[in-house]
Amino acid sequence: MKFSFSLPMLIFFLITLFRCSKGSVGNSLNEKIFVLQRLITLINTNSSNVKPILYLYDDRGDSNLNQFQITSNSTTYTINLLTTSQLNLESFSLYLSKPSDLLARDNPKHLGENTVPEVTNTGSVTERFYTYSSLTPLSFSGLSASEDLLGANYKQEITGGLPIPRGTITKGIFTFKPIVLLNINQGSTISINYPSSVSFSIPFNCPINHSGFSESVISIGIKYSDIFKDSGTATPISNASGGTPNLSFFSTALEKSGFITQYNCIKR
Numbered sequence: 001m002k003f004s005f006s007l008p009m010l011i012f013f014l015i016t017l018f019r020c021s022k023g024s025v026g027n028s029l030n031e032k033i034f035v036l037q038r039l040i041t042l043i044n045t046n047s048s049n050v051k052p053i054l055y056l057y058d059d060r061g062d063s064n065l066n067q068f069q070i071t072s073n074s075t076t077y078t079i080n081l082l083t084t085s086q087l088n089l090e091s092f093s094l095y096l097s098k099p100s101d102l103l104a105r106d107n108p109k110h111l112g113e114n115t116v117p118e119v120t121n122t123g124s125v126t127e128r129f130y131t132y133s134s135l136t137p138l139s140f141s142g143l144s145a146s147e148d149l150l151g152a153n154y155k156q157e158i159t160g161g162l163p164i165p166r167g168t169i170t171k172g173i174f175t176f177k178p179i180v181l182l183n184i185n186q187g188s189t190i191s192i193n194y195p196s197s198v199s200f201s202i203p204f205n206c207p208i209n210h211s212g213f214s215e216s217v218i219s220i221g222i223k224y225s226d227i228f229k230d231s232g233t234a235t236p237i238s239n240a241s242g243g244t245p246n247l248s249f250f251s252t253a254l255e256k257s258g259f260i261t262q263y264n265c266i267k268r
Contacts, residue, residue, distance in 0.1 A: 046166070048163065049164075050161055051162075052217075052220050054155070054157075058224060065153070066140070089174065094171075094172050096165070164212070178194050179193050184240060231256040234248075
């Protein structure tokens with residue numbers, strides 16, 4: 001069974017512990033040292049959830065989140081994204097830069113290296129990457145529009161979260177496989193089912209200092225209008241406007257789009 005404590009609670013307990021004195025001096029000191037060792041172990045190994053919150057948005061040219069413009073092959077197109085589209089976030093992995101264990105004589109092997117966390121039904125751990133893969137595809141029809149200081153967006157919390165020990169979360173890897181239905185220039189509906197998943201590795205310019213005792217939140221921005229931008233000779237929208245989309249064009253554009261970032265991060 002895993003108990004959850006706060007750091008202030010542990011500090012208060014330690015102060016109280018060393019103010020108390022019962023029994024012989026030798027036995028009392030040994031007991032206190034034993035309890036202190038157990039508390040330090042708890043601080044070093046306790047895990048708490050990290051929960052991503054996704055903010056999905058277009059080019060924010062207007063308040064309509066499902067309509068935006070893309071210039072492809074020197075021509076500007078109006079794109080209407082149908083609400084039956086899905087953005088399938090298949091998994092996310094968070095990289096933990098763990099500090100030296102509290103009061104340790106040496107730096108023992110990191111908890112996340114080649115091990116499996118206590119809560120095995122929510123993910124796995126390999127070389128400090130903590131991976132969550134029990135995710136449901138995001139359907140735009142089930143999202144509600146909201147607005148913050150940066151503009152309109154669809155806000156979606158990832159339920160459950162991922163248990164991670166104390167440390168600093170410095171980057172993430174997110175794997176997507178979009179299923180998109182769109183309408184170009186009020187023409188016919190075009191379906192684009194990406195043939196393979198694409199992973200994006202993003203640094204967190206505002207690293208998350210995770211205590212291991214309380215839940216942390218990571219805000220992720222997904223500018224889905226950038227999925228359709230031209231990339232070199234790949235011009236997906238101008239190609240798709242003819243009614244027969246070239247999936248390789250879309251896959252190339254998606255891989256190079258950089259449409260996912262850390263959201264609302266101000267680097268000081």
